[in-house]
Amino acid sequence: MTAGRAIVLITFGFLAxxxxxxxxxxxxxxxxxxxxxxxxxxxxxxxxxxxDFVWDPVEAPGLAALPLPSHRFWMPLATVIQAAGISxxxxxxxxxxxxxxxxxxLAAALPxxxxxxxxxxxxxxxxxxxxxxxxxxxxxxAPAWVTLDSFSVAALLGTIFFVAFGRAAGGSVPAGVVAGLxxxxxxxxxxxxxxxxIALLALAMAPRARAAALAGCVGALCIGLVWLARDIGxxxxxxxxxxxxxxxxxxxxxxxxxxxxxxxxxxxxxxxAAKAAALGTNAVTFIFAFALIPIxxxxxxxxxxxxxxxxxxxxxxxxxxxxxxxxxxTLHSTRGSYVHSLxxxxxxxxxxxxxxxxxxxxxxxxxxxxxxxAAALGTSLAMSVASIGQFDGSFGETERARxxxxxxxxxxxxxxxxxxxxxxxxxxxxxxxxxxxxDAAGCVAATYGARSVxxxxxxxxxxxxxxxxxxxxxxLGTPTDVGTIRVFPIIGDIGCSLRR
Numbered sequence: 001m002t003a004g005r006a007i008v009l010i011t012f013g014f015l016a017x018x019x020x021x022x023x024x025x026x027x028x029x030x031x032x033x034x035x036x037x038x039x040x041x042x043x044x045x046x047x048x049x050x051x052d053f054v055w056d057p058v059e060a061p062g063l064a065a066l067p068l069p070s071h072r073f074w075m076p077l078a079t080v081i082q083a084a085g086i087s088x089x090x091x092x093x094x095x096x097x098x099x100x101x102x103x104x105x106l107a108a109a110l111p112x113x114x115x116x117x118x119x120x121x122x123x124x125x126x127x128x129x130x131x132x133x134x135x136x137x138x139x140x141x142a143p144a145w146v147t148l149d150s151f152s153v154a155a156l157l158g159t160i161f162f163v164a165f166g167r168a169a170g171g172s173v174p175a176g177v178v179a180g181l182x183x184x185x186x187x188x189x190x191x192x193x194x195x196x197x198i199a200l201l202a203l204a205m206a207p208r209a210r211a212a213a214l215a216g217c218v219g220a221l222c223i224g225l226v227w228l229a230r231d232i233g234x235x236x237x238x239x240x241x242x243x244x245x246x247x248x249x250x251x252x253x254x255x256x257x258x259x260x261x262x263x264x265x266x267x268x269x270x271x272x273a274a275k276a277a278a279l280g281t282n283a284v285t286f287i288f289a290f291a292l293i294p295i296x297x298x299x300x301x302x303x304x305x306x307x308x309x310x311x312x313x314x315x316x317x318x319x320x321x322x323x324x325x326x327x328x329x330t331l332h333s334t335r336g337s338y339v340h341s342l343x344x345x346x347x348x349x350x351x352x353x354x355x356x357x358x359x360x361x362x363x364x365x366x367x368x369x370x371x372x373x374a375a376a377l378g379t380s381l382a383m384s385v386a387s388i389g390q391f392d393g394s395f396g397e398t399e400r401a402r403x404x405x406x407x408x409x410x411x412x413x414x415x416x417x418x419x420x421x422x423x424x425x426x427x428x429x430x431x432x433x434x435x436x437x438x439d440a441a442g443c444v445a446a447t448y449g450a451r452s453v454x455x456x457x458x459x460x461x462x463x464x465x466x467x468x469x470x471x472x473x474x475x476l477g478t479p480t481d482v483g484t485i486r487v488f489p490i491i492g493d494i495g496c497s498l499r500r
Contacts, residue, residue: 003125007115007132014136015108022100022146024388029395031055032074032336033148034420037099039070040082040148044090049076053423054431054448057256058239063447066429069234073243076227077188078150081106099148106152107145110347111136113159118351120163121305123358130373131354134380135347139291142384143391144343150189151343157186158344159351161196162310168212169203169309176200176212177219184223192329192341194224195320199313209309250331251460254417255435256444271330278326282338286322289342291380293372294353301356311352318345399425405454405482410489412451415441417459437462438473443496445475450490457484 001009028034035055042050051070054060059072071079085102086095093101111132118128135155138144144151161182167175180200186193197220204213231240239258246259248267264271287295305311321341325333361369402425413429416422422430431448433455434440441453453476455467466472467486470479477491 006129007112010129010132010136011108011112014111017136018104018107018146021142021388022104025143025146025391027396027399028096028148028424029391031418031420034418034424035074036078037082037095037148038420038423040079040086040099041095043079043083044086049079052429053419055420056254056432057434058243061239063444066448072231072234073240075150075188075191077153077185078148081153082148100146103148103152104146106156110145110152110155113156114347114351117159117163117348118354120166121308121351121355123351123355127354127358130377131351133377134291134294134350137377137380137384139380139383140288140387141343141346142387150340154186154189154343155347157182157189159347161186162314162348165199165203165313166308166310168216169206169209171208171212173212173215176216180216180219181223183216183220186344187220187224188227190340190344192321192324193344195324196317198320199317203309244332245328247331250335251435254432254460256440257436275327275330278330278334281334282322282326285339286342289339289346290349290353291376291383293376293379294350297353297357297360298349299356300360301352304356304359305352314345314348314352401483401485405485405487408480408482408487409454410451413448414450414452414454415445416454417456422454433460433463435460435462438466442473442475442494445490446494446496452490453488455486455488
């Protein structure tokens with residue numbers, strides 16, 4: 001079988017796998033994905049990038065009225081892609097499956113992109129096909145390749161960047177433009193992708209590649225500055241920075257009050273301990289993201305191929321993003337942000353791993369090589385099956401429990417911990433329960449005309465007593481319990497001194 005036919009079969013084979021795994025991923029699952037698809041529906045209707053819910057106070061400065069400009073914190077590319085799917089296929093497939101269809105199409109390109117990257121690194125056809133297979137299996141990312149999130153598009157753009165970067169280092173200006181545009185688009189998927197621009201700036205130091213690198217910088221800036229101008233126009237950059245880097249407790253991210261530098265300094269021992277723990281947690285996440293065994297090949301690839309500019313860029317950016325996530329965006333990183341960042345590195349990393357393994361095992365008997373490949377593929381397959389199998393138990397059951405509780409929630413807007421998820425489930429405006437506590441919740445409820453407060457077993461600590469005893473302030477009625485969800489009707493007028 002020719003190499004071309006083999007990669008085509010692998011590509012379409014894993015497209016079938018993605019379609020199959022989509023039958024196990026039937027809900028958005030977690031806040032990011034719910035948020036992206038909620039806003040994507042609005043965008044597909046022609047309403048623009050707006051949210052008719054408040055998932056975090058950062059998106060509603062001064063408790064601004066709904067609907068609100070969306071994506072003050074998260075980036076818009078996943079939403080735009082899903083909106084395209086909903087616009088084209090929504091009437092026949094429904095919003096969820098239509099959005100998911102576009103994600104699956106992007107994921108279908110990942111095995112081929114990985115194969116191309118491995119060949120670019122000098123790997124033989126066989127090892128390049130192994131790399132494509134590892135990416136297709138997904139391992140830890142198997143459900144991520146079909147979720148309504150930025151994983152697939154970030155993985156594709158990251159791979160394109162590293163391949164184009166290698167060509168740009170040889171002086172190719174068109175490759176430099178492609179690398180720059182990839183950075184710009186990747187920035188629209190994940191904000192920390194702005195760090196990829198460091199590689200382009202470093203490349204500009206080499207006379208041979210200067211024109212290509214500068215062309216790439218221009219391409220990246222043309223995209224990135226447009227979005228930054230939008231953010232500056234909304235005037236929320238200071239609060240976003242504080243909620244990103246100055247958190248002492250993660251739940252403070254959802255408080256009306258913005259974190260302060262003084263409070264951050266006063267809690268330095270706690271902050272330092274969290275950063276030290278994040279370094280360990282994220283190191284483990286990195287190892288599992290690359291399906292354990294390929295880490296050995298990656299180390300060999302870094303050693304034997306480090307002279308290649310794209311490999312040095314991969315190594316440098318891997319370290320920079322790891323340290324940035326662990327030491328700057330610490331509490332976000334250990335709650336999913338870092339694994340999101342890794343998506344941009346995974347296909348090229350697996351290509352590098354297979355190129356390194358080929359060099360490492362070149363003098364080993366063919367039987368031993370076969371065992372090594374089988375072990376890597378088997379581990380990745382086991383991780384893929386486990387990850388897909390756990391998705392419904394982790395997320396599907398939660399959505400079903402929420403849907404069961406919807407009839408018990410009084411009509412109109414309400415407060416809940418995961419406003420994006422409840423907006424999808426209840427199909428009405430939802431506002432996050434502020435982590436400050438009931439006084440702040442009363443102000444939020446009065447401002448947005450909420451008629452109930454919904455508490456789930458996972459809730460902010462300020463609501464522990466209310467959830468446990470069912471007794472709160474005078475404006476809250478007797479709760480209705482549906483499983484572990486408690487629905488508190490608002491039975492009176494609430495005074496609020498907060499200004500909108």
